[in-house]
Amino acid sequence: MSGPRHDVQSPARQAGSTKERRTQVKPTMAKSGSRKKLPKEVAVINADNCTGCEACLEVCPVDCIYKVPGDTISVLQSWCEIDVERCVGCEVCVHIPTKKSDPYELTVCPWDAIEMVPTVEVAQYVAAKGGPPDYLYENWDRLVVPAQRMAELAAS
Numbered sequence: 001m002s003g004p005r006h007d008v009q010s011p012a013r014q015a016g017s018t019k020e021r022r023t024q025v026k027p028t029m030a031k032s033g034s035r036k037k038l039p040k041e042v043a044v045i046n047a048d049n050c051t052g053c054e055a056c057l058e059v060c061p062v063d064c065i066y067k068v069p070g071d072t073i074s075v076l077q078s079w080c081e082i083d084v085e086r087c088v089g090c091e092v093c094v095h096i097p098t099k100k101s102d103p104y105e106l107t108v109c110p111w112d113a114i115e116m117v118p119t120v121e122v123a124q125y126v127a128a129k130g131g132p133p134d135y136l137y138e139n140w141d142r143l144v145v146p147a148q149r150m151a152e153l154a155a156s
């Protein structure tokens, strides 16, 4: 069975621009190899809210949260991003599991910057919230394309 496609067009395509995209020397985030089962949801960081405090980075069991390289937009505050292809959807970066009887939820991010989003919609979220427009444009192939690939796999 094949599901709906969740194409997210790059800013260049949306604008119909012929401007040549600058190449990136940064490594791609995704590691090679496929996993057996995709999570129903994965974590995405809203860069607007993130201060780069690294609290989430410390708790992720699969080390898939990264500090954004500061060389591109060094004048702005730093933030973190998630390699969605490696995220296992455990939610530990959103809240620490507690006993069911415990009324207090231990949240990790002090700025509520992390959202669990349906895997089939992850590309739209990354394209909308993964960083400033210029940053996303520069890093489209590294950030949005893998998210789109994952969304398509989840929808298939």
Ligand code: SF4
Pocket: 042, 043, 059, 060, 061, 062, 063, 064, 065, 082, 086, 087, 088, 089, 090, 091, 092, 093, 094
């Ligand atoms: S949901 Fe789990 S695997 Fe994904 S980024 Fe958060 S802590 Fe890491």
Ligand code: SF4
Pocket: 045, 049, 050, 051, 052, 053, 054, 055, 056, 057, 079, 080, 108, 109, 110, 111, 112, 113, 114
């Ligand atoms: S805990 Fe929140 S503010 Fe801190 S780096 Fe992670 S997403 Fe950003």
